[in-house]
Amino acid sequence: MICPTCTAQNTATTVHCMQCGTTLIHEAGGHSDNYKKAANDLNNKMYGGYGSILGFCLVGFVLKFVLADLYLDDHQIYGGALGGAFAGGIIGRIIARTKWRDS
Ligand SMILES: [Zn+2]
Numbered sequence: 001m002i003c004p005t006c007t008a009q010n011t012a013t014t015v016h017c018m019q020c021g022t023t024l025i026h027e028a029g030g031h032s033d034n035y036k037k038a039a040n041d042l043n044n045k046m047y048g049g050y051g052s053i054l055g056f057c058l059v060g061f062v063l064k065f066v067l068a069d070l071y072l073d074d075h076q077i078y079g080g081a082l083g084g085a086f087a088g089g090i091i092g093r094i095i096a097r098t099k100w101r102d103s
Contacts, residue, residue, distance in 0.1 A: 015039045040096075047096035048089040055088020056081045 001010050001024055008019035015025050025039040060081035063072055072080070 051092020
């Protein structure tokens with residue numbers, strides 16, 4: 001698929017232009033609703049993934065350094081960070097759904 005903004009060549013399934021980040025799926029006419037839904041699902045998963053990583057790092061960092069006075073062992077910190085990853089994934093997906101709900 002050729003990007004309408006920068007004319008870079010992207011693969012047919014690319015959601016965002018590799019070159020400039022333009023959302024190709026909304027520019028392209030003739031795609032089925034299923035295709036658009038799949039693209040939105042992909043965006044949701046991406047946001048969920050970012051949220052998970054962010055949540056994991058954030059909670060891990062806070063438990064390890066900010067709340068160091070609690071003297072949690074590494075297992076407890078890891079468990080807390082996993083909880084943060086889970087929460088972050090959900091928050092990321094909620095943000096993604098809010099963002100693409102109307103498209
Ligand atoms: Zn582009």
